[in-house]
Amino acid sequence: MTSSFSNRMQHTDWIEPHSRAWYEQLAGEYGEYAYPWKSEFDEPTAETMFGQRLEARIGEHTRLLDVGCGHGDFLHRWAGHAMEAVGIDVVEPFIATANRRRLQPSHRFLTVDVNEGLPFEDGYFDMVSSKKGPWLYRKSGGEGRRVIKPGGTVLHLMHGGTDGGLRALFPDLYTPVPPFDKQRSxxxxxxxxxxxxxxxxxxxxxxxxEVEYLSRPIDVLIKKYFGQSRALREQVWRERLAGVEEVFHKHATARGLQVTNVYYIVTGRVPF
Ligand SMILES: C[S@@+](CC[C@H](N)C(=O)[O-])C[C@H]1O[C@@H](n2cnc3c(N)ncnc32)[C@H](O)[C@@H]1O
Structure with a gap:
């Protein structure tokens, strides 16, 4: 194995984050899409705010679709508020995990690749939400719009990157980016x-x-190498943990090392 840091992205073991192979590796190792590092957050987190936006729009007559639902945690939480709730994801083991929880008849999970169309009638859903899943409303697409009834709601949470000083502290882990500019972003x-x-x-x-505090030095590496193979992670831990510990202890607060995660909550409607 070559050094995992000098040419991390070219490393033969590096799996492109958010590629199909990356999700399959996560599903194979954990059976779910869940962050394995330890941290705490200032409230409200992006996910709390996203839940609040959904809560304000959902009702007992709502038919809800969750696109890229992963192992279904989020939909399990909201399904009881809706008349019908459907979660779809392309990664079959995530859907298998979701279906192992007790479901109501009005609540189901299906393996679907959104790039191959959506197996629902026109105008079937009142709301299509996605927490960090695929965006279905491009000029060339239209499947997302097609399955939402006129006047129905689109709700989307999108991750926009992590920084807040992390990149400057660990330039050999993260590519530096210009300071965050809200208008430009x-x-x-x-x-x-x-x-x-x-x-x-x-x-x-x-x-x-969103402000997050990484609890331990190893959490810096766990966050960065989320979804990579065990072999690559072990190599990185051996090579780099001591260096990360030194920087971490110099800069961490009592709550941990502070980082900022940028998210976008996108809302819209299908016109009447
Ligand atoms: C970042 S994860 C978010 C998972 C979950 N919504 C959550 O918040 O924990 C994105 C999800 O989108 C799914 N996904 C990616 N491409 C997809 C596609 N073409 N069709 C269906 N699901 C897809 C992935 O398998 C993954 O579970």
């Missing part, structure tokens, strides 16, 4: 999601700067 996200061509109306993007 809003424009970037609107372009990236092709919002102007999405066919949606009443679009809003909320920027959430």
């Amino acid at each position: 809003l424009q970037h996200v609107a372009k990236q999601l092709e919002l102007a061509e999405s066919g949606l109306t009443d679009m809003e993007i909320e920027v959430v700067e």
Whole structure:
């Protein structure tokens, strides 16, 4: 094995985060999509705020679709508030984990690759939400819009990167980026999601700067190497943990090492 740091991205064992292979590796190791590092947060976290946005829109007559539901934790939490709740994900072992929990007849999980279309009738759902899953409202797509009834809601949580000083402290782990600029990043996200061509109306993007405290030095590495193979992680721990410990102890507060995660909460509606 070559050094895991000098050319990390070219390392033969490196799996591109958020690729199909990366999700399959996570599913094989844990059976779920859950962060394995230890940390605490300032409230409200992005996920708390996303839950609040969903709670404000869900009702007993709502048919809800969760796109890229992972192992279903989020949908399990909200399914009881809706008339019907469906979670879809392309990774079969995540769906198997979701289906092992007790389900109501109105509550189901299906293995679906959204790139191959959605197995639902036109206008079936009142709300389509996605917590960090695929965005279905591009100019060339339309499947997301198709399955939502006129006036129905789109709710999406998108991760926009981690920094808050972390990148400067660990330049050999993270590529440095310019300081966060809210206006520029809003424009970037609107372009990236092709919002102007999405066919949606009443679009809003909320920027959430979530503060997280990584509990231990090893959590810096666990966060960075989330989804990588055990062999690569073990090599990295051997090579780098001592160096990370030194920086961590110099900069950590009593709650841990403070980092900032940027998220975007995107809301919109299908026009009548
Ligand atoms: C970042 S994870 C989020 C999982 C879950 N929503 C959560 O918040 O814990 C993104 C999810 O989208 C799923 N996904 C990615 N591409 C997909 C596709 N083409 N069709 C369906 N699901 C997909 C992945 O398998 C993964 O479970």
